[in-house]
Amino acid sequence: MTTESERELRNFCQLLSQAARLVQRRQDDVLGPLGLTRAAVIALEGLAPGALNQEQLASSVHAKSQTMGKILARLQLAGLVSRSRHPQDRRQLIIGLTGAGREALAAAQEAEAHALPEFDVRGWQTLREELATFVTSIQNQGPNRGPEGMSA
Structure with missing residues (x-):
C-alpha cells in the first residue's frame, strides 16, 4: 500500500524530471x-x-572520460579548446580554453541566462x-534499493 508521503515523493520526482527536460530543451534552443x-x-x-587533463575534467563534471574525449575532440575542431603535452609527463594532454572558447562560453552563459x-x-x-540538498542526499544514499533491501 502506498502512503501519502510516498505519493508526494513520486509526484515531486515526476515534476523534477519534467522541469529538467524543459530546462534542457530551452538550453538546446538557445545553444544551437x-x-x-x-x-x-x-x-x-x-x-x-584553468587547464586540466581529460580525466580531471571528466571527474570534475561527473562525466566518463571516454564521453569527455568525444566532446573535447569536437571542441578542438571548432577551435574552442587546445590540447598540449604536459611539460612533466609527456604522456598526458593538458586541455585549456582558447580565446574563442572563452568567448563561446560567455555567449552561452548569456544565452542560458535569458532562456529561463x-x-x-x-x-x-x-x-x-x-x-542541492536533494542531490547531495541522493548521492550519499548509495546503491538503489528496491523493496526489502533487494537491488532494484
Whole structure:
C-alpha cells in the first residue's frame, strides 16, 4: 500500500524530471544557434578556472572520460579548446580554453541566462539550495534499493 508521503515523493520526482527536460530543451534552443550543446558548455565551464587533463575534467563534471574525449575532440575542431603535452609527463594532454572558447562560453552563459523565465532572486536561491540538498542526499544514499533491501 502506498502512503501519502510516498505519493508526494513520486509526484515531486515526476515534476523534477519534467522541469529538467524543459530546462534542457530551452538550453538546446538557445545553444544551437551558437553551435554548442549543453555537454560542450559543461566542458567549457569545467575548463574556465584553468587547464586540466581529460580525466580531471571528466571527474570534475561527473562525466566518463571516454564521453569527455568525444566532446573535447569536437571542441578542438571548432577551435574552442587546445590540447598540449604536459611539460612533466609527456604522456598526458593538458586541455585549456582558447580565446574563442572563452568567448563561446560567455555567449552561452548569456544565452542560458535569458532562456529561463523571470523569477525573483530569493526564489532561485531557495530552489537552488533545496535542490542541492536533494542531490547531495541522493548521492550519499548509495546503491538503489528496491523493496526489502533487494537491488532494484
